[in-house]
Each structure stands twice: as C-alpha cells, then as structure tokens.
Amino acid sequence: MDFLLDLVDADMLRTTLVVATPLLLAALGELLLERVGLLNLAIEGMVGVGAAMGFCVVFVAGRTVPTVLLAIAAAALSAILIGVVFGWLTLHLQANQITVGLALLILGLGASSLLYRGVVGVTTTPPSIGTLPLWRIPGLSEIPYLGRVLFQHDLFVYVGLSTLLPVWWVLHRTPLGLRLRAVGESPKAVDALGLPLARLRWSALVAGCALIGIAGSFFPLSLVGGYSDDIASGRGWLALMLVIFGRWRPWTIAAGALLFAYVEALQFQFGVTSKAIPPQFLRMLPYVLAIIVLVRVYGRAQAPAALTKPYDRESRF
Amino acid sequence: MTNQATTLRRLTVGLLATGLLLAGCGGEDATDTATGDATTDTAAPDADTDAATASDTGGESTGDPADGSSDGESLRFAMILPGPIQDADYNAIAYEGLAGLEADYGIATEYSEQVAVADAERVAREYITDGVDVIGLHGGQFLTIATDLAAEFPDTTFVAESSGPMDAQPDNVWNIAREFAPGFYVQGALAGLMTETNTVAFLGGIDIPDYKASANAMFAGARSVAPEVELLFNFTGDQNDAVVARQSADALINEGADVLVLGLNNGIYGVAESSAAAADPALMTSSFTDKVTVAPDTFLVSTLWDFEGAFGQAIEGIQAGEASGVIPHEPGVGPDHPGRTAQRPRRRGDPGHRPVGPGRRRRGRRARQDRRGRRPLMS
Numbered sequence: 001m002d003f004l005l006d007l008v009d010a011d012m013l014r015t016t017l018v019v020a021t022p023l024l025l026a027a028l029g030e031l032l033l034e035r036v037g038l039l040n041l042a043i044e045g046m047v048g049v050g051a052a053m054g055f056c057v058v059f060v061a062g063r064t065v066p067t068v069l070l071a072i073a074a075a076a077l078s079a080i081l082i083g084v085v086f087g088w089l090t091l092h093l094q095a096n097q098i099t100v101g102l103a104l105l106i107l108g109l110g111a112s113s114l115l116y117r118g119v120v121g122v123t124t125t126p127p128s129i130g131t132l133p134l135w136r137i138p139g140l141s142e143i144p145y146l147g148r149v150l151f152q153h154d155l156f157v158y159v160g161l162s163t164l165l166p167v168w169w170v171l172h173r174t175p176l177g178l179r180l181r182a183v184g185e186s187p188k189a190v191d192a193l194g195l196p197l198a199r200l201r202w203s204a205l206v207a208g209c210a211l212i213g214i215a216g217s218f219f220p221l222s223l224v225g226g227y228s229d230d231i232a233s234g235r236g237w238l239a240l241m242l243v244i245f246g247r248w249r250p251w252t253i254a255a256g257a258l259l260f261a262y263v264e265a266l267q268f269q270f271g272v273t274s275k276a277i278p279p280q281f282l283r284m285l286p287y288v289l290a291i292i293v294l295v296r297v298y299g300r301a302q303a304p305a306a307l308t309k310p311y312d313r314e315s316r317f
Numbered sequence: 318m319t320n321q322a323t324t325l326r327r328l329t330v331g332l333l334a335t336g337l338l339l340a341g342c343g344g345e346d347a348t349d350t351a352t353g354d355a356t357t358d359t360a361a362p363d364a365d366t367d368a369a370t371a372s373d374t375g376g377e378s379t380g381d382p383a384d385g386s387s388d389g390e391s392l393r394f395a396m397i398l399p400g401p402i403q404d405a406d407y408n409a410i411a412y413e414g415l416a417g418l419e420a421d422y423g424i425a426t427e428y429s430e431q432v433a434v435a436d437a438e439r440v441a442r443e444y445i446t447d448g449v450d451v452i453g454l455h456g457g458q459f460l461t462i463a464t465d466l467a468a469e470f471p472d473t474t475f476v477a478e479s480s481g482p483m484d485a486q487p488d489n490v491w492n493i494a495r496e497f498a499p500g501f502y503v504q505g506a507l508a509g510l511m512t513e514t515n516t517v518a519f520l521g522g523i524d525i526p527d528y529k530a531s532a533n534a535m536f537a538g539a540r541s542v543a544p545e546v547e548l549l550f551n552f553t554g555d556q557n558d559a560v561v562a563r564q565s566a567d568a569l570i571n572e573g574a575d576v577l578v579l580g581l582n583n584g585i586y587g588v589a590e591s592s593a594a595a596a597d598p599a600l601m602t603s604s605f606t607d608k609v610t611v612a613p614d615t616f617l618v619s620t621l622w623d624f625e626g627a628f629g630q631a632i633e634g635i636q637a638g639e640a641s642g643v644i645p646h647e648p649g650v651g652p653d654h655p656g657r658t659a660q661r662p663r664r665r666g667d668p669g670h671r672p673v674g675p676g677r678r679r680r681g682r683r684a685r686q687d688r689r690g691r692r693p694l695m696s
C-alpha cells in the first residue's frame with residue numbers, strides 16, 4: 001500500500017509542478033520558434049544566460065519586487081539578444097540553422113559562466129539569493145491535499161504554468177496564430193498572400209526567446225536560490241525534446257512537461273523507499289519513458305514543413 | 318517545533334559545530350581553533366596577506382638552488398581543475414590556494430579550469446611541453462592520466478589525488494590520499510544527536526567509492542550516538558544539479574529524515590530550498606567550503622577541506638628534492654592552514670613551532686609554521 005501512496009504523495013506532486021514550470025516555459029518558447037520554421041538548438045545556452053542574468057540582477061540589486069521583475073526582464077532580454085543573432089544569421093543571411101544554433105549554444109553557456117564570474121567573482125562562500133516567497137492562495141490553499149499540491153507556490157509558478165493558455169489561444173484561436181503556423185508550413189504561400197512574413201517570423205522569434213530566457217531565470221529565482229554553471233543541466237534540451245514529444249501542440253507539450261517532472265520526482269521517491277532497484281536504473285527511467293513515448297507518437301507527428309529550411313523569395317520552389 | 322525548542326536546538330548546533338571543527342583539526346590545534354568561528358571564516362582576508370607576502374618573497378627565492386629547478390628560475394606549478402573556479406566549492410578552494418602556494422614557496426603557478434577527463438591528458442601534455450615542472454591534478458578522476466604520463470615524462474613531477482593511497486605509485490608522483498569519510502563520521506554523529514524524528518539521511522551525487530565510504534562513515538557516526546536511529550540514503554547522479562538534489566531531498570524529508578548529511582557540491586542549493594519549502598524544515602551539513610550562509614537557519618556545519626596545505630606539502634617535498642611521497646589528507650592530519658581555520662599563524666618562539674629546514678626559514682609565512690602533520694606522512 002505504501003507503494004501506491006508514494007505515487008500520489010502531495011509534496012511530490014507539488015514539486016512536480018515546480019520542476020515542470022521551466023520545462024513548460026522553455027518548451028512553449030521553442031514551440032513558437034519552430035512553428036515559424038526556426039529550429040533553435042541554442043535553447044540550452046539561452047536558458048543558461050537567462051539563469052545567470054536572473055541571478056546576477058537579484059544578487060547585485062537585492063531581492064525586492066521591482067528587482068525580481070527587472071531580473072526576469074533582463075533574463076528575457078539576454079535570451080532575445082542571442083535570438084536576434086540567430087534570426088539575423090538564419091533569416092537574413094540564410095545560414096544553416098543547426099550550425100548557427102550549436103554555435104550560439106556554446107556561446108550562451110560560456111557567456112553565462114563569464115557573466116556570473118564577472119559579477120560574483122571567485123569566492124569560497126557560496127552566494128545565495130533565496131527563492132521567491134510562497135504565495136498561499138487564501139481559502140484554496142487550506143483545502144487538504146489539493147491545497148498543498150496546487151495552491152502553495154510562488155507567483156512565478158502560477159504565472160509560468162498559466163502561460164500555456166495565452167500561447168495556446170494565440171497559436172490556435174486567432175488569425176495571427178493561423179498566420180504564424182502558416183509561416184512554418186509554407187513561407188512562400190504567406191509571402192504570396194502579401195502578409196508581412198519577416199515581421200511574423202521576427203515577432204515569434206522575439207516572443208519565443210523571451211519565454212526561454214524567463215524559463216532560465218526561473219532556476220535561480222524560484223527553484224534553487226543560487227547559481228552554478230550548467231544550472232539547467234540539460235533541461236533546455238529536454239524542452240527541445242518536449243516540443244517533438246508534444247507534437248508541436250501546446251497542451252500535449254504541457255502534459256509531457258508534467259509527465260517528465262513527475263517521473264523524475266517518482267524515481268527519487270522510489271530511490272529512497274526501495275533499495276532493491278539500483279539508483280542508476282531509476283535515474284534512467286525518465287529517458288526510457290521518453291524513447292518509448294517518442295517511438296509510439298513520432299510516426300504520427302508532423303513537424304512544420306518549413307522547419308530549418310531557409311526561405312528565399314527569389315527561389316523558384 | 319516550539320520556539321524554545323528551536324533556540325535550544327540552535328544553541329546545541331553552535332556548540333556542536335565548534336566541536337566538530339575541533340575534531341576536524343585534531344590534537345593540539347584545538348586551542349587555536351576555538352578562538353575563531355571557523356564555520357564563518359573565509360579565505361579572503363588571508364588572500365590579501367598572501368599577495369603581500371608574495372612580493373616580499375618572490376625576489377628572495379629566485380635563484381635559490383633549493384627550488385629544485387635547474388635553470389635558476391622558480392619552480393613552475395600547473396594545476397588542472399575539473400570545474401569552474403567560481404563554483405565556491407571544490408575548484409574554488411584549489412584556485413584560491415594557488416596564491417598561497419606562490420607566496421609560501423616562491424613558485425610560479427598557472428591553472429586550467431573546466432578540464433574534462435578526456436581533455437586532461439592533452440592539457441597536461443601542453444604544460445609539460447611548455448616546461449612546467451610540477452603538474453597538480455585536482456580530482457580522483459585524473460589518477461590514471463597521472464600514472465600514464467608519469468611513466469612517459471620522468472622529469473616532470475605530478476601531484477595526484479586519490480581515495481586513500483594510490484596503488485602502484487610511480488617514482489615521480491606525489492599522492493594526496495584523500496579520506497573524506499572521517500569528516501562524515503563526525504557529521505553523522507552530529508546528525509544522530511540532532512534528529513528528532515530518529516531518521517537521518519545521506520544524500521550524495523555520483524556514487525563513487527569516496528562517497529559510498531562517506532555514507533557508511535556517516536551512518537557509523539550516527540549509530541555511535543543513537544543506536545536505534547533510522548538511516549536513509551540516495552545518490553542523485555550529479556554533484557551540481559540542484560534541481561535533482563531538490564527532488565531527492567524532498568523524497569528524503571518526506572520519508573521522515575530531519576537531518577541531511579550532504580555529499581554534494583553546488584547541489585546543496587536545491588536541498589536548502591527543499592528544506593525551506595518543507596512543512597518541517599530539515600537540518601543539513603556539507604563539506605569543502607563554508608555553506609552555512611546558504612541557509613543560516615538550517616545548516617548545521619560544513620567540514621572545510623584544505624587543499625592548499627596538501628599541495629603545499631607536495632611542493633615542499635619537491636623543492637627538497639623528493640620526487641614522490643604520500644600525503645594523507647583527512648581530518649586531524651592535515652597542516653593547520655590559517656586560511657581555513659582562522660587561527661593565528663605560528664611564529665618562531667610559539668609553542669609547537671619547529672623550523673622546517675635551513676634556507677627555507679624566510680620564505681613565506683606558512684613555511685615558518687609547524688608542519689606537524691608532515692612528519693609521519695612522507696614515504
């Protein structure tokens with residue numbers, strides 16, 4: 001019976017939501033980019049830069065409401081900066097997206113480390129900024145079990161998770177969304193209709209990079225309270241995978257993010273309670289699950305047709 | 318937990334923290350250490366003094382035949398670090414130690430950081446080709462590389478770290494035989510005394526022998542004071558991933574652990590957050606650098622590790638013409654390095670002072686100190 005209770009433990013589900021938030025934010029950002037035909041492999045670097053920027057602003061300016069907002073804005077801007085370079089090289093100069101993405105990935109990881117060293121320097125006392133205070137929703141947070149799981153988070157978690165709604169609504173319920181999705185399928189058709197192709201692509205790029213940068217700032221501000229190099233530890237890559245996993249649809253991406261965070265938390269719960277299974281095997285579980293689900297869904301998944309393909313108005317095809 | 322209980326708990330923490338560090342330093346150092354709060358000490362003020370000493374001693378040592386360098390220039394020492402120097406942890410203490418080594422031994426130091434195991438041999442070869450005399454490899458993962466290169470380059474000396482003394486030590490390798498476990502024994506005893514739920518836990522990153530031994534030592538320590546205490550453990554698979562550390566700490570706290578002994582590096586951030594978000598916060602201990610500032614209310618103690626002293630002993634031996642030796646590196650036998658323990662350096666005339674040898678008396682402050690731990694350690 002203990003085994004079954006472990007599966008629905010309130011504290012574990014609560015952490016699942018917290019850990020899923022940056023995954024979801026970054027994956028939604030990547031979704032916006034891929035929907036307009038841009039495969040952004042620099043996502044892990046952008047998340048890193050966002051994390052370093054978020055930490056450094058709060059570290060220097062102290063933790064108050066305006067500085068936290070400033071830190072989030074700075075994180076978004078720093079990721080947008082990398083995104084602009086990416087857009088300029090791939091959209092304007094029509095460079096290969098994969099090459100540019102990987103180059104900017106390495107740049108981003110290096111820049112985040114450099115930024116942190118420039119601001120904090122070398123010390124043997126680990127600096128800590130603490131995380132945002134919890135905001136218990138009055139009334140709702142008193143509900144036994146559900147209150148603990150859903151309504152005892154900091155504001156970042158609530159806002160981060162609800163980002164799903166506007167992204168889904170814009171992409172799938174507005175004319176703008178239809179145009180954005182059309183850009184990713186056939187830029188030539190969009191161009192032929194006289195729609196502002198470049199403006200559509202650039203706006204999706206900026207919005208997507210902002211979400212990725214904000215996802216990065218979530219790590220120091222809400223999840224960890226400190227910064228170390230490679231703080232995202234591959235969670236940017238996980239977000240990239242979640243976009244495919246979710247078949248380029250916001251709701252399935254959200255389900256994927258929650259599933260991953262849940263299985264990851266679950267394996268630690270099992271790791272403590274059951275010593276019969278080696279921890280290495282348990283740590284492998286989220287990724288095994290990823291492969292199984294991918295094999296299951298990938299056959300039916302349709303990537304945007306123009307993904308990674310440079311568009312040249314003068315070309316005949 | 319009532320307020321009164323909390324106050325009492327804090328008081329006990331303070332006393333035990335001091336006690337733990339005394340145990341860590343061992344023997345006659347006890348009186349020196351007790352004067353300073355070692356857990357809140359940083360190396361920063363000491364580094365300034367080191368810089369000042371460096372300018373004094375640099376000229377003196379040049380051309381000193383005792384340097385062990387044939388061309389009359391100062392000994393060149395290169396350190397290979399596995400991670401970034403700003404990690405405020407394992408790599409930062411080694412990096413900060415370099416300034417002290419320059420000052421104390423009149424050597425020229427350089428370093429490479431973020432060197433992966435696959436790159437370490439290339440980096441080491443570049444240093445050797447460049448004429449570096451001594452190569453220090455900061456981490457047990459570089460042991461095989463040191464052994465291989467030592468056979469190929471008999472004129473270069475290597476300083477390699479390992480869990481306990483290394484097997485088949487080459488003639489030109491100084492071995493820092495790390496024993497992390499005794500520090501964890503003391504932390505375990507502290508955890509056993511502090512627990513109110515009668516459950517303590519060890520949380521490690523990668524399950525290498527060092528940390529398995531540490532977990533066992535921690536359990537033995539806990540059982541030594543609380544024979545009935547329940548023991549939990551887990552390994553996250555990553556020393557620095559704070560997110561998995563947080564998830565794993567959640568699971569341990571969920572299972573009732575209220576004291577977590579951490580074998581993590583930067584992963585501790587996540588554990589601190591896990592404890593802060595828990596309904597009943599858990600207490601923590603850590604190692605290497607002073608992590609107490611991360612969560613002053615819940616961090617019990619940090620065991621500080623002095624790598625500058627260990628590498629310093631190797632340099633001193635090399636300057637004295639010994640190409641190999643073993644330096645046991647564990648609580649109680651290391652040199653009493655002031656940057657880590659806030660004690661006044663021993664001066665001539667102090668009790669316990671012992672001149673190190675002719676020609677070396679004027680070279681740096683630390684060289685003037687008693688190196689009590691060194692005597693039985695040379696091979």
